Amino acid sequence: MPKHFSKKLHCDIAIIGAGIVGISAAFYIKKQKPDASVLLIESGQAMALTSAQSGENYRNWWPHPAMTAFTERSISLMEDIARETANLIQMNRRGYVLSTRSSDIDVLMSELYHGYSCMPDNQIRVHETAGSTHYQKPVSPDWETAPSGVDVIKHQPLIRQTFPSYAQDIQTVVHVRRAGSISAQQMGQYMLDYFKEQGGTYVSSEVIGVEKNNAFIIYGANDSVQISAAQLINAAGPFINDIAGMLGTSLPVTNTLQQKIAFEDKASVIPRDMPFSIDLDPQHIDWTEEERHWLSEDCEHDYLLQKMPGAIHCRPDGGDNGTWIKLGWAFNDTTTMPERNPDLLAAFPEIVLRGAARLNPSLKTYYGRLPRSLHHYGGCYTLTEENWPLIGPMSVDGSYVVGAMSGFGTMGACAAGEQCARQVLGQELSGYAKALSPERYSDRNLMSEIHALNQRGIL
Numbered sequence: 132m133p134k135h136f137s138k139k140l141h142c143d144i145a146i147i148g149a150g151i152v153g154i155s156a157a158f159y160i161k162k163q164k165p166d167a168s169v170l171l172i173e174s175g176q177a178m179a180l181t182s183a184q185s186g187e188n189y190r191n192w193w194p195h196p197a198m199t200a201f202t203e204r205s206i207s208l209m210e211d212i213a214r215e216t217a218n219l220i221q222m223n224r225r226g227y228v229l230s231t232r233s234s235d236i237d238v239l240m241s242e243l244y245h246g247y248s249c250m251p252d253n254q255i256r257v258h259e260t261a262g263s264t265h266y267q268k269p270v271s272p273d274w275e276t277a278p279s280g281v282d283v284i285k286h287q288p289l290i291r292q293t294f295p296s297y298a299q300d301i302q303t304v305v306h307v308r309r310a311g312s313i314s315a316q317q318m319g320q321y322m323l324d325y326f327k328e329q330g331g332t333y334v335s336s337e338v339i340g341v342e343k344n345n346a347f348i349i350y351g352a353n354d355s356v357q358i359s360a361a362q363l364i365n366a367a368g369p370f371i372n373d374i375a376g377m378l379g380t381s382l383p384v385t386n387t388l389q390q391k392i393a394f395e396d397k398a399s400v401i402p403r404d405m406p407f408s409i410d411l412d413p414q415h416i417d418w419t420e421e422e423r424h425w426l427s428e429d430c431e432h433d434y435l436l437q438k439m440p441g442a443i444h445c446r447p448d449g450g451d452n453g454t455w456i457k458l459g460w461a462f463n464d465t466t467t468m469p470e471r472n473p474d475l476l477a478a479f480p481e482i483v484l485r486g487a488a489r490l491n492p493s494l495k496t497y498y499g500r501l502p503r504s505l506h507h508y509g510g511c512y513t514l515t516e517e518n519w520p521l522i523g524p525m526s527v528d529g530s531y532v533v534g535a536m537s538g539f540g541t542m543g544a545c546a547a548g549e550q551c552a553r554q555v556l557g558q559e560l561s562g563y564a565k566a567l568s569p570e571r572y573s574d575r576n577l578m579s580e581i582h583a584l585n586q587r588g589i590l
């Protein structure tokens with residue numbers, strides 16, 4: 132290790148990584164113990180890696196009640212911030228709609244009941260007949276007046292009337308009401324400003340080594356800084372395993388590259404009041420005969436002729452008066468080494484457009500003519516096999532991880548940061564805390580319950 136450092140710093144708690152998750156941990160430590168000496172160290176710009184790629188969506192819909200309780204808590208914390216800041220974080224709530232061409236939805240219903248079993252009764256309302264007058268149409272994007280619970284609509288005319296832009300073959304929709312979008316960048320900036328105002332220290336440097344003696348010694352690149360800390364929080368996003376490796380341990384995570392597109396809907400084909408809309412059904416992509424021929428001769432891309440998984444999604448972006456839309460499809464399950472500037476799949480915009488046009492046929496207007504100003508972006512989902520986060524102690528005494536936040540790190544950041552803060556400060560933990568910490572792997576019953584789930588909640 133280098134011996135001469137331009138700066139030597141000491142703190143009680145050092146956090147590596149200033150993405151939304153590390154910033155949230157810093158924010159909640161300062162909220163709960165303002166005099167704690169906390170240092171946040173970041174190699175690039177704050178909020179510029181995975182956190183800059185987020186679709187910025189949130190929902191309380193999960194296949195297991197522990198994850199539902201976790202995101203419920205996170206949404207409540209985001210609502211607190213929205214309230215405190217006159218909605219600086221642009222929180223809205225038009226819900227998530229899960230749509231399917233199937234009317235036999237027993238499996239989906241039992242997943243819904245199981246996932247929401249931690250919630251009060253009567254959260255799931257089923258509308259099967261024309262007399263279903265108690266379905267509340269999404270009128271306003273305001274999160275404070277939006278309904279909660281879930282509406283399952285099995286009545287075709289009600290589906291057509293409420294969501295006229297959807298394909299006519301949709302038989303069932305599930306409208307999850309406590310769901311919507313926020314501005315992740317605004318939320319990150321707000322929490323970071325608070326952290327600094329409360330005396331938190333922010334250091335720009337890449338961590339290249341960590342040692343544990345009596346305290347942790349953290350080494351910055353180019354001999355820039357040496358930090359000693361009594362406790363260490365690993366919030367390095369896609370690089371959490373690299374930091375764990377510096378401590379001689381490892382974490383059960385992999386990375387997959389996921390992508391999104393956003394573009395201006397100049398033809399106004401997507402209604403501005405449409406909720407975040409998911410097509411649950413697997414599909415064969417709507418290629419032309421000519422495209423099928425090209426793809427069949429291209430061994431790198433011929434998988435695009437096979438049946439593709441469901442869960443493609445589309446939503447308006449920029450509020451009711453905006454003009455942009457966002458499309459995403461997390462179909463890639465090939466693991467990769469994390470990179471700061473990953474190569475994106477050039478064909479992704481046309482792939483996701485065609486996939487999304489199955490639920491939103493008016494998107495066909497853009498086949499082969501997506502606007503040049505289109506924004507194509509992507510980053511890593513860092514995830515455990517079961518797609519649950521890791522928030523808790525690592526195997527080296529005094530070290531913690533807060534990460535593996537997959538495609539839910541924006542919506543889960545507040546509850547993850549709060550839980551991490553409570554662990555580090557030795558405070559009382561919530562009921563779901565153990566299940567979301569690395570400790571869960573020693574709970575055989577919980578692990579077999581998780582492995583028995585039909586789906587992992589990856590979107």
Ligand SMILES: Cc1cc2nc3c(=O)[nH]c(=O)nc-3n(C[C@H](O)[C@H](O)[C@H](O)COP(=O)(O)OP(=O)(O)OC[C@H]3O[C@@H](n4cnc5c(N)ncnc54)[C@H](O)[C@@H]3O)c2cc1C
Nearest residue numbers: 148150151152174181182186187188338368539540541542
């Ligand atoms: C395409 C896409 C869409 C998504 N959509 C959503 C969504 O709609 N809703 C949602 O809730 N979530 C979404 N997510 C997930 C969410 O963006 C992530 O879970 C979240 O941003 C992870 O935050 P993080 O702080 O853990 O990681 P990051 O944002 O990656 O932050 C980690 C930080 O650690 C720093 N770092 C790493 N190594 C070092 C080192 N050695 N020294 C110093 N600093 C270091 C990095 O520079 C980085 O700034 C999406 C993700 C992707 C990729």
